[in-house]
Amino acid sequence: MKAATLDHPELAATFTSDNERTHWHDQALWFVRAKRDRAASSIPEWEYLRELASKVKQHTIANLPELLEKFEQEATRLGARVHWARTAEEHNQIVLQLLREHHATHVVKSKSMLTEECHLNPFLERNGIEVIDTDLGERIVQLRHEPPSHIVLPAIHIKKEEVGTTFHEHLGTPAGLADPQALTEAARVHLRERFLDAEVGITGANFAVAETGGIVVCTNEGNADLGAVLPNVHIVCVGIEKLVPRLQDLAVYTRLLARSATGQPITAYTSHFHGPRPGGKLEIVLVDNGRSTLRDDEEFRDALHCIRCGACMNTCPVYRRSGGHSYQSTVPGPIGSVLSPKQAPASHQSLPFACSLCGSCTDVCPVKIPLHHQLLALRRQLADTHHVAASKRWSMSMCAWLMSYPRLFSGVGALARWSLAHLPRFVLYGRHNSWGRARELPDPPSTSFRAWYAAHRGHPSRPRPERSH
Amino acid sequence: MRIGLLIPCYIDQLYPDVGIATLEILERLGLEVDFPSAQTCCGQPMSNTGCTDAARRLAERVVDIFEPFTHVVCPSGSCTAMIRLHYGDLLPDGPRLTQLQTKTYELCEFLHDVMQVKSWPFARFPVRVGLHVSCHGLRELRLGRSSETMAPRPDKVRDVLKLVDGIEMVSLERPDECCGFGGTFAVSEEAVSAVMGRDRIADHRAAGAEVLTAADMSCLMHLDGLIRRDHLPLPVMHVAQILAGRPIPVSKKSET
Numbered sequence: 001m002k003a004a005t006l007d008h009p010e011l012a013a014t015f016t017s018d019n020e021r022t023h024w025h026d027q028a029l030w031f032v033r034a035k036r037d038r039a040a041s042s043i044p045e046w047e048y049l050r051e052l053a054s055k056v057k058q059h060t061i062a063n064l065p066e067l068l069e070k071f072e073q074e075a076t077r078l079g080a081r082v083h084w085a086r087t088a089e090e091h092n093q094i095v096l097q098l099l100r101e102h103h104a105t106h107v108v109k110s111k112s113m114l115t116e117e118c119h120l121n122p123f124l125e126r127n128g129i130e131v132i133d134t135d136l137g138e139r140i141v142q143l144r145h146e147p148p149s150h151i152v153l154p155a156i157h158i159k160k161e162e163v164g165t166t167f168h169e170h171l172g173t174p175a176g177l178a179d180p181q182a183l184t185e186a187a188r189v190h191l192r193e194r195f196l197d198a199e200v201g202i203t204g205a206n207f208a209v210a211e212t213g214g215i216v217v218c219t220n221e222g223n224a225d226l227g228a229v230l231p232n233v234h235i236v237c238v239g240i241e242k243l244v245p246r247l248q249d250l251a252v253y254t255r256l257l258a259r260s261a262t263g264q265p266i267t268a269y270t271s272h273f274h275g276p277r278p279g280g281k282l283e284i285v286l287v288d289n290g291r292s293t294l295r296d297d298e299e300f301r302d303a304l305h306c307i308r309c310g311a312c313m314n315t316c317p318v319y320r321r322s323g324g325h326s327y328q329s330t331v332p333g334p335i336g337s338v339l340s341p342k343q344a345p346a347s348h349q350s351l352p353f354a355c356s357l358c359g360s361c362t363d364v365c366p367v368k369i370p371l372h373h374q375l376l377a378l379r380r381q382l383a384d385t386h387h388v389a390a391s392k393r394w395s396m397s398m399c400a401w402l403m404s405y406p407r408l409f410s411g412v413g414a415l416a417r418w419s420l421a422h423l424p425r426f427v428l429y430g431r432h433n434s435w436g437r438a439r440e441l442p443d444p445p446s447t448s449f450r451a452w453y454a455a456h457r458g459h460p461s462r463p464r465p466e467r468s469h
Numbered sequence: 470m471r472i473g474l475l476i477p478c479y480i481d482q483l484y485p486d487v488g489i490a491t492l493e494i495l496e497r498l499g500l501e502v503d504f505p506s507a508q509t510c511c512g513q514p515m516s517n518t519g520c521t522d523a524a525r526r527l528a529e530r531v532v533d534i535f536e537p538f539t540h541v542v543c544p545s546g547s548c549t550a551m552i553r554l555h556y557g558d559l560l561p562d563g564p565r566l567t568q569l570q571t572k573t574y575e576l577c578e579f580l581h582d583v584m585q586v587k588s589w590p591f592a593r594f595p596v597r598v599g600l601h602v603s604c605h606g607l608r609e610l611r612l613g614r615s616s617e618t619m620a621p622r623p624d625k626v627r628d629v630l631k632l633v634d635g636i637e638m639v640s641l642e643r644p645d646e647c648c649g650f651g652g653t654f655a656v657s658e659e660a661v662s663a664v665m666g667r668d669r670i671a672d673h674r675a676a677g678a679e680v681l682t683a684a685d686m687s688c689l690m691h692l693d694g695l696i697r698r699d700h701l702p703l704p705v706m707h708v709a710q711i712l713a714g715r716p717i718p719v720s721k722k723s724e725t
Contacts (some may be wrong), residue, residue: 013659013661016661017660030643046619315617317665318658321664353653353657353658354658355654356604356647356650357605357651359605360615372608379559392518392520396520400522403478404530405508409510417483422575437659437665439695440693440698442484444483445486447485448482449480449504450484
């Protein structure tokens with residue numbers, strides 16, 4: 001059942017072999033996490049907001065069919081066209097169809113994890129359409145032919161000097177230029193031309209309001225706004241879980257989103273689109289792609305609460321030290337380690353184990369997804385469906401059998417202590433011992449606690465405590 | 470009050486003094502304590518690997534073995550969390566399970582909530598101590614406020630430790646980041662686990678800690694393994710050992 005792709009531990013080991021870079025990456029993300037802590041602590045009702053956000057999403061997911069129909073009705077009333085896509089393939093086909101309808105060959109796109117999930121860019125390129133990602137970080141990774149390594153900070157794994165090299169190659173900036181402001185300026189000039197050339201702008205959506213039929217897009221660069229208003233046609237690709245019931249519910253999420261994502265009180269742009277602008281077209285593609293299946297799964301349903309803030313990535317001690325690409329998943333980090341194995345267990349089986357179960361993701365999550373408990377539940381599902389190595393399952397069964405017999409357990413413990421004390425180092429620290437690669441084994445004590453207890457508290461070993469007082 | 474002492478399997482076999490220290494602490498408080506010798510392991514390693522059937526087998530034993538006690542005290546936040554929060558995933562609901570879950574306490578939690586200790590005349594420890602806050606105690610048992618959450622909570626492990634005469638607690642750059650042990654994670658994700666551990670150690674050393682302590686010996690087993698491999702002057706002690714008045718352990722030489 002081993003997938004063709006490399007597993008997380010191998011890719012993570014490669015990443016950590018560059019110690020300097022690992023710590024640079026860790027620090028960059030910890031900086032964002034610390035900013036988030038300051039922003040969250042400035043709101044006295046933070047924990048109440050999280051609870052509210054979770055409850056509103058619970059309600060939304062429970063009433064999703066009705067709310068989606070309401071949204072379609074209102075958006076249509078405002079003059080938008082609403083399209084329904086069951087799968088990524090259907091989504092891509094609909095978008096291509098719309099582009100053909102509008103005779104478009106040049107498209108600008110603002111950040112949308114959904115279109116990443118559907119692999120829209122390569123699909124459109126194969127069909128002769130030029131797609132330019134207009135978010136600065138996304139443009140950087142697009143020029144480098146890499147996937148984003150983070151859902152909010154797509155180029156967080158790339159150093160400014162490396163951006164300089166990429167821009168020198170593709171945008172003609174002077175060699176060796178590494179000043180972030182100068183590089184951003186160069187990208188801005190380059191992107192402005194693309195904005196003016198494009199016949200269609202594609203954006204994602206952070207929220208869709210059922211009550212009003214409105215779409216809300218949050219960015220810091222204003223690129224979504226340029227893409228939505230300069231070309232005549234605006235296509236919005238949105239996952240069906242992005243709904244909120246009423247406009248007033250939106251405030252709960254806008255207060256949480258930017259604070260959780262980057263520690264800002266609010267994103268620089270929070271743009272509302274209510275129907276097409278005069279003379280323009282607004283096409284909204286609502287995408288399921290596995291969300292309904294997740295909705296039917298009681299244990300994992302809450303994962304649909306996700307507002308894609310990325311806080312679980314910034315806080316995850318494993319993500320920070322293994323990099324987004326080690327997950328081989330459109331959405332990396334804790335939430336990605338839930339979503340991807342739910343969709344394709346065979347190719348993502350190592351992800352639920354790329355986690356020390358520290359629970360930091362659960363506590364940081366603004367919509368209270370019990371992420372680390374879901375990862376634990378996924379381990380059970382993977383073991384039950386034989387996606388966990390037979391050797392691991394067998395050894396755990398052996399351990400449980402052994403642990404069912406206290407005397408046997410004591411005997412094995414004594415043997416372990418003896419081995420630790422007497423076996424030569426090359427045997428103890430052989431290739432089989434991954435614990436010992438970076439760490440010493442424990443210093444063996446001369447006796448176990450149970451032996452000491454029997455000797456000093458005078459109760460001989462008994463199978464059951466039958467003493468009565 | 471009749472206390473059942475739950476000693477994690479690896480403490481029993483590899484760190485007996487932590488078990489002895491726990492027993493001594495409870496006895497000094499005048500409590501009647503028994504160590505039922507039928508106990509072995511709570512089943513967490515199996516459960517965290519997804520091996521539910523194997524874990525269930527051990528969970529059933531724990532429910533049986535500790536039935537006669539009014540309280541169960543365990544010097545590990547992780548094993549306590551396993552029983553309190555995860556046995557429900559393995560065993561059917563029922564009064565026996567609920568009873569076990571509500572009467573099982575992590576050691577510091579027991580001292581803080583049940584015994585409500587306000588002074589600690591049993592130990593003097595004039596040492597700068599770095600407290601490693603173990604994740605399961607913090608984010609599963611809620612023994613304190615995690616740095617991610619904003620609602621105030623008592624800090625049970627620290628509050629109990631602070632009662633020790635002379636103790637000085639250092640402040641860390643990252644107060645509650647995971648050490649990277651994570652059970653089988655330490656082996657299956659060995660590379661990341663080691664970096665995580667080394668980063669924690671560096672934080673404690675930069676803060677001037679002379680001793681590294683925690684309420685979970687498993688985190689300390691991992692951290693001590695790294696400390697000894699790297700020949701660093703930072704002895705580790707379980708919180709119970711400090712509370713029981715143990716001296717700082719003298720480090721044995723280790724090879725590389």
